[in-house]
Amino acid sequence: MYSVTRLLDVADGERDRVLAxxxxxxxxxxxxxxxxxxxxxxxRNGGEILVHLRFDxxxxxxxxxxxxxxxxxxxxxxxxxxVCYSGDASSSSAQAGTVYRALLLRVLPDTDTRIVNRFEDDxxxxxxxxxxxxxxxLSRVDEPVGTSEWTHVFEQEFTDVDGLMGPYLMHPIHxxxxxxxxxPECPDVIIRDRVCHSxxxxxxxxxx
Amino acid sequence: MTIYVVDRVVxxxxxxxxxxxxxxxxxxxxxxxxGMTLRDVLVxxxxxxxxxxNTVTITWSLPSAQAWWEMTWKGRPDPGxxxxxxxxxxxxxxxxxxxxxxxxDVDRLCDV
Numbered sequence: 001m002y003s004v005t006r007l008l009d010v011a012d013g014e015r016d017r018v019l020a021x022x023x024x025x026x027x028x029x030x031x032x033x034x035x036x037x038x039x040x041x042x043x044r045n046g047g048e049i050l051v052h053l054r055f056d057x058x059x060x061x062x063x064x065x066x067x068x069x070x071x072x073x074x075x076x077x078x079x080x081x082x083v084c085y086s087g088d089a090s091s092s093s094a095q096a097g098t099v100y101r102a103l104l105l106r107v108l109p110d111t112d113t114r115i116v117n118r119f120e121d122d123x124x125x126x127x128x129x130x131x132x133x134x135x136x137x138l139s140r141v142d143e144p145v146g147t148s149e150w151t152h153v154f155e156q157e158f159t160d161v162d163g164l165m166g167p168y169l170m171h172p173i174h175x176x177x178x179x180x181x182x183x184p185e186c187p188d189v190i191i192r193d194r195v196c197h198s199x200x201x202x203x204x205x206x207x208x
Numbered sequence: 209m210t211i212y213v214v215d216r217v218v219x220x221x222x223x224x225x226x227x228x229x230x231x232x233x234x235x236x237x238x239x240x241x242x243g244m245t246l247r248d249v250l251v252x253x254x255x256x257x258x259x260x261x262n263t264v265t266i267t268w269s270l271p272s273a274q275a276w277w278e279m280t281w282k283g284r285p286d287p288g289x290x291x292x293x294x295x296x297x298x299x300x301x302x303x304x305x306x307x308x309x310x311x312x313d314v315d316r317l318c319d320v
Contacts, residue, residue: 127249166320169277170221171320172273172309172314175211175280176306183305184284187303187304
């Protein structure tokens with residue numbers, strides 16, 4: 001699959017209009033999976049609207065890219081963070097998710113490849129311990145957009161918002177294992193730029 | 209359930225006493241303000257070497273995982289915290305920071 005995620009910051013009072021236009025633009029791409037939803041309270045640097053498109057091939061996206069960019073050229077969109085990337089998701093539960101979450105992050109340039117691999121292994125370990133994650137995908141970014149040169153996107157589907165705000169945050173795999181890569185007090189830190197932590201409601205799974 | 213934050217610091221030869229004094233004077237007040245309680249500052253071996261490294265193990269506690277997140281959320285926006293660690297690098301040969309809990313609490317901590 002080839003995926004495209006965009007997090008839109010929108011001027012006050014313009015969200016619903018921009019949301020409707022973004023949905024029209026997303027539909028026109030004919031992506032296999034389309035998710036265009038307002039973000040939920042609790043996002044950090046995650047925009048007001050989350051757009052996620054999944055194509056069978058990169059070529060399909062490239063064919064639609066220019067028109068989609070036009071759809072997002074509305075002046076009410078004040079900032080866009082986003083990523084394009086390849087990869088396939090994993091299911092970690094038979095239960096359907098109702099919340100889609102994307103974490104955009106930038107690993108410091110020149111980080112040793114072995115360190116990056118260990119970091120990625122730690123992230124991949126999380127769904128084994130957090131049973132509210134129903135599907136997930138960790139990807140290296142082909143094309144970053146926005147405030148940082150994003151290197152990775154970590155997507156998950158959660159059972160519900162409580163599953164994201166509760167077990168995901170509170171399990172020791174998060175605060176005693178993974179967080180050290182993000183913590184400027186830890187010598188292991190490799191992510192110093194502000195991340196994008198964004199999530200929204202999801203009627204149907206986009207990762208499965 | 210108590211969460212422990214453990215700084216294990218191998219000091220440069222002859223620097224252990226200065227490291228401990230600096231840590232307690234400059235780092236500890238902010239850590240307390242972020243909700244951590246200082247439990248121990250252990251020096252191994254218990255000799256202020258002037259020509260050998262020492263290992264200093266500093267243990268803090270927090271009352272819960274939620275308190276751990278609140279502590280780190282308070283500290284993370286402060287660029288001075290990371291730069292404090294960089295600034296003290298001249299006294300430090302290597303260090304780690306780990307997070308731990310009592311063995312009896314592990315199952316309950318993982319049952320979230």
